[in-house]
Amino acid sequence: MQSLAHQIQQQVKQYHIDNISDLPAFLAEQTTPIVIKGVCAHWPMVQSAYRSDTDALKYLANIASNSPVRAFTAKAKEQGRYFYNTDMTDLNFTQYASNLVELITTLKQTLNTQAPDSYYMGSTASDYCAPEFTTQNPLNVTSHHCLTSLWVGNHSRIAAHYDNADNLACVGAGSREFILFSPEQVDNLYIGPLEFTPAGQAISLVDFMAPDFNRFPRFKNALDNAQIAKLEPGDGIFIPALWWHHVSAHSQFNVLVNYWWRQAPDYLANPFDAMLHSMLAIKDLPQSQKTHWQKFFEHYVFSEDKKLDAQIVPHVKGILGDIDEQTARRVRQLLLQKLNR
CATH class of the missing domain: 2.60.120.10 (Jelly Rolls)
Incomplete structure (x- = not known):
């Protein structure tokens, strides 16, 4: 060494x-x-x-x-x-x-x-x-x-x-x-x-x-x-x-x-799990589609200068607004339903 x-x-x-x-x-x-x-x-x-x-x-x-x-x-x-x-x-x-x-x-x-x-x-x-x-x-x-x-x-x-x-x-x-x-x-x-x-x-x-x-x-x-x-x-x-x-x-x-x-609330998910799901869903797509999904991720996940819910009335913002513990539970339920199809 x-x-x-x-x-x-x-x-x-x-x-x-x-x-x-x-x-x-x-x-x-x-x-x-x-x-x-x-x-x-x-x-x-x-x-x-x-x-x-x-x-x-x-x-x-x-x-x-x-x-x-x-x-x-x-x-x-x-x-x-x-x-x-x-x-x-x-x-x-x-x-x-x-x-x-x-x-x-x-x-x-x-x-x-x-x-x-x-x-x-x-x-x-x-x-x-x-x-x-x-x-x-x-x-x-x-x-x-x-x-x-x-x-x-x-x-x-x-x-x-x-x-x-x-x-x-x-x-x-x-x-x-x-x-x-x-x-x-x-x-x-x-x-x-x-x-x-x-x-x-x-x-x-x-x-x-x-x-x-x-x-x-x-x-x-x-x-x-x-x-x-x-x-x-x-x-x-x-x-x-x-x-x-x-x-x-x-x-x-x-x-x-x-x-x-972690500098995040306990109810938020592990980012590594999201990466695994992304590998399952995106990694082997055609390159053109992966490029499009990259833009979607930049828009919905990685951008900090966009207000994703600005044009949406409050009662239907869902996960486009700030994610609290109740919203996190709903997202998990939605993911489980989709993964178990």
Whole structure:
């Protein structure tokens, strides 16, 4: 990874929490990635990590629950890369039932192993797997509905992917390296299948430790536009929705705390679902028809300077007006009727 990191010239813009008076208001203004140094340095989780991996493991073990979780492991030969197998007939790691207490025990055993297998618990609601975590390690990040989750493991490399929600990722223990790309770079990242994915989101097929530029030549263009950030315990990074990010955890014990929120009411649908439906309905039409539908989408969906309902009397505006919760329910019912025909 180091050789690739050296090819990235642009650092993610940094701020320090001491210079931010209102974190939720500050984050609400951001549209590109930023690093916030020291954003969670006051946490007991972080303070224990400053002392040692052993203290950090002990701290988390004391508040971990026995609730069942999904854990993942990859053999040492994979060097922490959670990905597909060689011919993409399966994944190169396994999933197993565990709980956070058991996972922490396993991670303790790997601390003194020279080349251990990798283990992690993916993003899991903190109130579920460690109910006291958010009480003891508080952080107010947004006025929107927010999900707080924990990522716990040892060394790992997670392929470049995007998320549908805004994300403030805070390092509770260990270190993290993020390589980020704007949504405009999607053509240069060589994205894999939408249905068969390692963790639910489509990923870049490029190995960031050893990129094959013969197979993925446009990836050079992506690197020219990439940003990089290296975080230590107490630091956080804001990643706007739809920004691609490759994440590496380098330490023997790592904790990442994710705050997820959408800048939209909960009753609005997931845009990814709309894209899937559009692929089903539009992708394979003749090009002339796709061009016409593109104009329709620009008119009805993407334009911000048109008042779609200006010429319509109020009681029949429907979804051409502002969409409230009641209207959203009617649209869902209409879609279900059409999809079930």
